[in-house]
Amino acid sequence: MFNVDMVAVLIAALLPWTTTGVAIAVVLWIIAVSFTIDPARLLRVVRQPASILPLALFALAVLGMLWSDAPRPSRLHGTNPVAKLLLIPLLLYHFERSQRALWVLAAFVVSCALLMILSCVVFFQPAWKLGSAVAAGVAVKSYVDQSQEFAFCIFALAWPAMVLFRQRRFGRASACVALMACFFANMMFVVTARTALVCIPVLLALFAIRQLSRRAALTVFAAVAVAAALTWLGSPYLRDRIAQTATDYRHYQEDQMYYQSPTSPVPEYLPNATGLRIEYWRKSLKYVSAAPIIGNGTGSIRSLFERDAVGQENLAAAVVDNPHNQTLGVAIQWGTTGVILLYAMWLSHLLLFRGATMAAWIGLLVVVQNMVSSLFNSHLFDFVEGWMYVLGVGIAGGVTMRLKRNDAAKHAGERILAHEAPPD
Numbered sequence: 001m002f003n004v005d006m007v008a009v010l011i012a013a014l015l016p017w018t019t020t021g022v023a024i025a026v027v028l029w030i031i032a033v034s035f036t037i038d039p040a041r042l043l044r045v046v047r048q049p050a051s052i053l054p055l056a057l058f059a060l061a062v063l064g065m066l067w068s069d070a071p072r073p074s075r076l077h078g079t080n081p082v083a084k085l086l087l088i089p090l091l092l093y094h095f096e097r098s099q100r101a102l103w104v105l106a107a108f109v110v111s112c113a114l115l116m117i118l119s120c121v122v123f124f125q126p127a128w129k130l131g132s133a134v135a136a137g138v139a140v141k142s143y144v145d146q147s148q149e150f151a152f153c154i155f156a157l158a159w160p161a162m163v164l165f166r167q168r169r170f171g172r173a174s175a176c177v178a179l180m181a182c183f184f185a186n187m188m189f190v191v192t193a194r195t196a197l198v199c200i201p202v203l204l205a206l207f208a209i210r211q212l213s214r215r216a217a218l219t220v221f222a223a224v225a226v227a228a229a230l231t232w233l234g235s236p237y238l239r240d241r242i243a244q245t246a247t248d249y250r251h252y253q254e255d256q257m258y259y260q261s262p263t264s265p266v267p268e269y270l271p272n273a274t275g276l277r278i279e280y281w282r283k284s285l286k287y288v289s290a291a292p293i294i295g296n297g298t299g300s301i302r303s304l305f306e307r308d309a310v311g312q313e314n315l316a317a318a319v320v321d322n323p324h325n326q327t328l329g330v331a332i333q334w335g336t337t338g339v340i341l342l343y344a345m346w347l348s349h350l351l352l353f354r355g356a357t358m359a360a361w362i363g364l365l366v367v368v369q370n371m372v373s374s375l376f377n378s379h380l381f382d383f384v385e386g387w388m389y390v391l392g393v394g395i396a397g398g399v400t401m402r403l404k405r406n407d408a409a410k411h412a413g414e415r416i417l418a419h420e421a422p423p424d
Contacts, residue, residue, distance in 0.1 A: 001036060001094075001097065001098060002100075003032055004029065004032045004033050004036060004094060004098070005098055005100040005103065005104075007025060007028050007029040007032055008029060008094075008100075008104050008391075008395070009100075009103050009104050009107045010025045010107075011025045011026060011029060011104075011387075011391065012104045012105070012107040012108040012111065012391060013107040013108065013110070013111045014111075015108065015111070015149075015384060015387055015388070015391075016108075016111050016112050016115045016140070016141075016145075016146075016149050016384075017111065017115065017130075017140055017141075018140075019141075019383055022383075022387060026087070030087075030090070033090055033094050036094070037093070041093065042089070042090075042093050045089055045092050045093040045096065045401075046089045046093075048092075048401075049344075049348040049351075050088070050092065050348050050349055050352050050393070050397055051088060051089035051092060053341060053344050053345035053348050054085035054086070054088045054089070054345055055085070055086065055089065056341055056345075057082060057085060057338070057341045057342060057345060058079070058082045058083060058085050058086055060334050060337065060338055060341060061078065061079045061082040061298050061333070061334070062079060062298075064078070064294075064295065064297045064298035064333055064334050064338075065078070065079070065297065065298045065299070066297070067294065067296075067297045068296065068297020068298050068299055068300045068333075069296075069297065069300070069303070070297065070298075070299040070300045070302070070303040071299075071303070074299035074300075074302060074303065074321075075297070075298050075299040076299070077299055078298035078299025078300070078301075078333065079298060079299075081378075081380075081381030081382070081386060082381065084386055084387060084390050085390065087390050087394060088390055088393055088394045088397075089394075090394070091390070091391065091393075091394020091395055091397070091398060092394050092397050092398045092401060093398065094398060095394065095395045095396075095397075095398025095399055095402075096398040096399070096401045096402045096405075097398075097402070098398070101359065101395050101396070101398070101399045104391070104395055105156065105362065105395075108153075108391075109153050109156060109157065109179075112149050112150060112153045112183070113153075113179060113182075113183075115139065115140070115146065115149070116150060116182060116183055116186050118130075118139040119137050119138065119139055119146065119186055119190055119191070120137070120186060120190060121139075122136075122137060122138070122139045123136055123137040123190050123191070135191055136190075136191060137186070137190035137191035138191055141384065143191045143192065143193055144193040144195065144196075144377065145382075145384040145385070146191070146193075147187055147191070147192045147193035147195070147196035148193070148195070148196055148199075148369070148373060148379070148384065148385050148388070149384070149388070150183040150184075150186060150187055150196070151183075151187070151196045151199050151200055151203070151369065152365065152366070152369060152388065153179075153180075153183050154180045154183050154184055154200075155203045155204075155207060155365050155369075156362055156365060157176045157177075157179055157180045158176075158180065158207055158211075159211070159358050159361050159362075160172075160173075160176050160358070161173050161176035161177050161180065162211060162212075163358075164176065184227075188231045188235050188237075188238050189231075189234075189235050189237060189238070190237075191237075192238070192241065194241065194242075194245060194273075194376075195373050195376045195377060196373070197241075197242075198372060198373075198375075198376070199369055199372045199373055202368065202372050203365065203368065203369060203372075204220075204221075204224060206364070206365075206368055207361075208220055208221065210356075210361065210364070211361065244274075245274050276318060276324075277324050277325075277376065279318060280318070280320060280323045280324050280325075280328075281323065281324075281325060281328060283304075283305065283308055283323075284323040284325070284328040284331075284332055285328070287300075287301075287304045287332045288328065288331045288332055288335070291335055292335050292336055293335045293336060293337060294334060294335045294337055295330075295331060295332060295333045295334040295335035295337070295338060296332055296333060297333060298333055298334070299333070300332065300333055301320070301321045301322070301323065301329065301332050301333065302319065302320070302321035304332065305318070305319045305320055305321075306319050322377075322378050322381075322382075323378065324376060324377050324378065325374070325375060325376065325377070325378065326342070326374030326375075326377070326378045326379060326380050326381070327339055327342070327374070329378040329381060330342050342380075346367060346370075346371055349363070349367045349393050349397070350364065350367055350368075352393075352397050352400060352401075353367065353396065353397070353400060355400055355403065355404070357399075357400065357403060359396045359399035359400045359403065360396070360400050362392060362396040363392060363393055363396030363397055363400060365392070366388060366389055366392030366393055366396065367389070367392075367393065370385065370388075370389045373385065
């Protein structure tokens, strides 16, 4: 079991840095865990909704190839983003037994801390970049992935910081808070994704509601409000990033006016992220309405956009295989059937993490972050964010299941003792 845990630690450490390395480590983990499987115990885990629903969503993706008219390679490729969900039952099974789940979380946070340091370095010395990222302050992959990782680390560290503070271990608590502040500063002053900026207040409210008393929550909100005001005043980058959303939308409106009425003035700028998302969503709703029950089939998104782009120009000619919304990405391919399975899976995982433990908090954090960010991206199907979800739900879920089982066994023992106790 130690070797299996170490490969899981390796996956978490590699996730912020490399796609290929993670893929290889995942294969090694599957091979390693296969030698430790107890079929009866695995079957018990698989029967639970937290396992069945991810498997059902993958099964629907496989069946969806039957009614898709996309090319065969596109249909096969369309199952890839969903295949990672197959690991959730295995992770639940293994980490229900393992005592080293915290090692995996620590490996991810430490790896992200190193990435954060390198991010600051490449902000001033772009030649130190390790990948092809074009955004300033991004050493590898993309600023979207980096922002989601850093936002997760901020709130994952909030739990130990709170516990250590209550235990009056102020030195270690201060270290956690300092690391949280570094992640936050990187997002506010170096590079950030607007999706992450939406997630942060939601996650902050969730933490306050679940973990803090009313007085402590008000204190935290007041401190955050002061920090946010100071950050807004001190970060021209953040102000420009927020203002860019309104600018993008205005340019999109001008672009639409031009193409609807050729006599209108030619727009000076083409819209980017905000305008493109709106266009993707507008077209996606049309594709969903054409096949509302079982969708257009697995891997059909690109083919639909390609057909729509014929004879179009500029924004209307954009072709993508990702509509930048998880619900729409599922609905286009598998209709309301897929959407029901998606939301049922999210709900089952939310219900799994109802406890008041660190494992329950990490699992809840992963699920809520994925749900919120999936309003603006297909993050369950994206590589980094999708694996964050799979690893977070699988590992934290396994620990939560073990704690619940031990608690149930303890109470059962107490009832037996109470029943068998001799009379006074």
